[in-house]
Amino acid sequence: MAEIEHYTLNFGPQHPAAHGVLRMILEMDGEVIERADPHIGLLHRGTEKLAEIKPYNQSIGYMDRLDYVSMMCNEHAYVLAIEKLLQIKVPKRAQYIRVMFAEVTRILNHLMWLGAHGLDVGAMTMFLYCFRDREPLMDAYEAVSGTRMHATYFRPGGVYRDLPDSMPQYDKSPWRNEKKLKSLNENRQGSLLDFLWDYTEIFPACVDEYEALLTENRIWKQRLVGIGVVSPERAFQLGMTGPMLRGSGVAWDLRKKQPYDCYAELDFDIPVGRNGDCYDRYLVRVEEMRQSNRIIRQCIEWLRENPGPVMVDDHKITPPKRADVRENMESLIHHFKHFTEGYCVPAGEAYAAVEHPKGEFGIYLLSDGANKPYRLKIRAPGFAHMAAMNEMAKGHMLADVVAIIGTMDVVFGEIDR
Amino acid sequence: MKKFKQFVNSFLLVELLKGLMVTGRHMFSPKVTIQYPEEKTPQSPRFRGIHALRSYPNGEERCIACKLCEAVCPAAAITIDAGVRESDGSRRTTKYEIDLFKCIFCGFCEESCPVDSIVETRVFEYHFEEQGAQILTKEKLLEIGLIHEEQLAQDIEADAKYR
């Protein structure tokens, strides 16, 4: 019989299951993957270099655009790094707001992941349900920051503005009568906190629905169980973090291990997997959504009780109050300087990492004492995960590659930066 | 016993039927979709849509060409030329342009404006039909400002206590 060469398949970058612009060169023996070689860089925008030429605050918006499905979590790491260098303590309320939105973001991210993963594997309906449930969270984003995605909401020293007291409401339309309109606006009668509280009441039931559709489903299990197994030791060696690591059974979570902001004061559990396969990682993420829901509820309760400032009251770093700018000289000067030059950060280096929905997202900042970073390095969790692609895919079928990409939860904004 | 239960469940397609029940239930529940464009999702006063330059009620433009927005713009989307206005010697822009292809809608320009001149409206539906149309000139911006002035004033008022 003639020697049959391995067949080389080009996967992506336009493949719908490639989650953006992943291009893989797959060397296959029949339908079995011999080697998977991911190529990155198609979404490279030079975020790290761009940050070096503009004042600290101006790069916040660029952080949103790294992992563009978990916007505020990226911002979170960035502002924490700056705060570390500035050695400032953020007001408690701002910490709670940040944590609440970090968890909102985690749910947003996991819902996005679940919908897309389901779709990749063949569960079409999941996508619809997930997107339905993302919608109120997007509204919450919009209510605080003014945009549904690229929020630019976290600032060094706190957050942009306090949570609004009222929610915007649906307008009348020919499609709905008074009664229907009223029911549509029912959860929008109170403040943003009431709106989110309402959501947290409903959300666990939604997660139950997802689980009813997937967890026991034989097709889902056939596609995920035993696929892309990573042992805990290997997971460590490969630099995996987040659900990828926890799915292998390692209880590592920065929110517990190195609590930042107010996580130390909150009560939540860290779900871990057992087998380190795609199915376990699915279970971990679903449970994380439930835990996030718990955290959000605790934050809402605290925030309702404790009004207060949401920004450090040091206008050398944060912009002064609007009303003051019109009336007193110091505030005007500080406003002017804040928005033109920004503030100078003491020379030094800092690394701040957050438990991002995808894993450990870190910002390494090197300051030479100027008003812009000397160097900014982004530690993107997806990058390390992507490096494990070959190991995870080897020996599996072609169709399993899609499941593995899905389980990695890759987003090219952060990998390519 | 566990194995037997598993076999029965599996044989009777229990988990599939459970899933189908979920989808079946949704067939009869009210739809969550919004009938765009007759209906739109609500927008908060902080919404960051297309830009506008506001004017005072007497028609005088607010902008004083301080260039804070130009300085703070991370994407360098704003270009301003300033000079002395012939008629009264005041400081005014002679050119104010926003390139919407560059703009990242971060809202810093609005935040930095000391006179609430450059603002972001609630308008997010727009398109360009020819090259160069994405550059909003001063005239266009002022015009957008005039059209939406009422809404803009309301929004600024509504959010004033948080700023």
Next chain:
Amino acid sequence: MGKVNIEIDGKQLTADVGSMIIEVADEADIYIPRFCYHKKLSVAANCRMCMVDVSSLPKAVPACATPVADGMVIQTQSDRAIDAQKSVMEFLLINHPLDCPVCDQGGECELQDLSVGYGEDVSRYVEGKRVVKDKNLGPLISTDMTRCIHCTRCVRFGQEVVGIRELGATGRGEHIEIGTYIESTMDSEVSANIIDLCPVGALTAKPSRYKARAWELRESPSIAPHDCLGSNVNIHHRRGEIIRVVPRENESINEVWLSDRDRFSYQALTEGKRLLKPKIKKNGTWQETDWQTALNFAVAEMKRIIGVSKGEEFGTIVGNNSTLEESFLIQKLIRGTGCNNIDFRTRRRDFSKDQYSGVRAGFNFPLQDLDTMDATLLIAGDIRHEQPLAALRVRKSTGFGRAMAINPFDGEYNFRLYQEIQPEPHLLAQEFACVLAAAAQKQPDKINAEIKDWIEGITFTEQHAIIVDELINGEQSCILMGVYVQEHPQAEVVNWIAEQVARLTDSKWGYMTQGCNAAGNKMAGAVPNQSEFGGRATPGKNAKQMLTEGLKGYLIHNCEPDVESLWADQALANLQNAECVIALTSYEDGRVSDYSTVMLPIAGSYETSGTYVNVEGRWQSFSAAVPAPGESRPAWKVLRVLGNLLDTSGFDYESSVQIRDELKEKQENSRDKKESRKTPPELHAASEEETKRDSLGLYMVDPMVRRANALQQTSKASTHPISISRVTT
């Protein structure tokens, strides 16, 4: 001077006795905030911002007014110092208007910087603020006096540095105001330096008002092209447009100052009517064309005229402000075609020394030494208006030394003259010869037979003797000749006398020159008798001959002989009658479009790279700060192409740096060639007609300044600084 040991912020320092804390701190790179202190001005200690904590004293003290003492332990960051600084800042901001957004200083404002760096971040002041009426200081400086924090830097500048007290403070306490006492504009030739001095936005530049923010500007170093000092400047430009010109610190030339002429002349480049495309005049109308056509046309005309007349009927006039490289190329080009008529000295009557070769810059001593002269003898000229910054230096020396003048005209001096002689203009050399006679008598052992013969029969008065005494007794003394001397028909006689007097009295001597690159033009060989660095050349016609005799063809580069030459009327007529005038010019307005046949657009100053050689012989190279507008090109490139089209060899330069390096090498090889004079010149009376002074005004010296709008609106532009001799009228 004794030394003391002090400690600032834990740093052990040694300082001169009598120096102030702030000076020592500045030296050691320890920053102490300040508003009123300026290293070039006297100590006023009225802003109180520089409060520091001296451990031996019970209260915080101003660092600018506290002399160091041995063992002093100074802290600039202690609670007491910070507390004092914060309080001062709060007081300063009480009456400051909320102008930042509309203030031109915003972004480069010392008040803003120190408020953020040393002040509180919120105000406690809610009462009303004071308002001060703005003063009209003329077309150069715009005022917003409400913003003034009364540091009095501007007042001290006028009083101490310029010597003209134009600004002063009236009232006290909250009613203090800076102003001109009676309504008047600021007219000094260095007035705009107060814009740089003003730490806030009270005094800002009018021509660039509201144009740009500091953070938008890019900075390119360059050299100012209007006087022979070669002041160092920084060009601030944005998107290829010059917004302003500011001084670049150079202690040996312009210190930290800049004359108004150098500061605002850029307006000609941005607002003047620039020639953007090559133009050819056909049947009396101008037609825009491309470079190739225009150059071919120019070359054909040059070849025709030079060919027919064997080079006799073609003349080249080079502008005073041409760079070294341009002058070198143009002389090489014109000599390559077989024509020898080239000159840049459109304001010279005495060509008697042309037969000798040699290159000498105006000064044989550093400009900086003017500061420390015990005796300075000024011969003619109007130093304040010709070289405003040199006048500041002479003024500095009069603090302890004495300045004297032999000036046929009424001089405006910003310093006191110890002796002044006012001869009739045509007898300037005779008057100066009396000084030589006096010097010869005082120093009999230094004179030789030649001088003895020469001064035979010249008598001198008591005043001449006093002048000579001063020159001899001064540890450092100098004889400084103004631009007018070089325009005098007996320039070489005066120069020779100066040299001899200097030798006898052991003084330095030097002459000021017209334009910024007279020395460079001469070095480059843009004179009829010699090529670069005194190289041999077939003699040709000089500027006077070319402009007064009338030739068939002219090549004029970067000048307007019809305005700036001494024979303006004749020059105009001859240019108009010429068959062909090829003009390399940056501007198309003026009479250049009237008499020229083809206009080639060249880049203006700051738009081209090159080298200026200043009056000390200092080579200062610069590169282009902004691109030239339209199709105009740097002149050296145009000349390079012209050279190639004229089939002259050696025009393969790729950059102006290459040309400069070649010239530098040539200079080194020609070092030993000294200017030599065989016999002393003859002393004879000059004609009264020829010595009438028709000086170019302060703001008329070159095509660029003439087109700077703001300068033309000043009071100095409308009047000729000096035109009449008191003696002759």
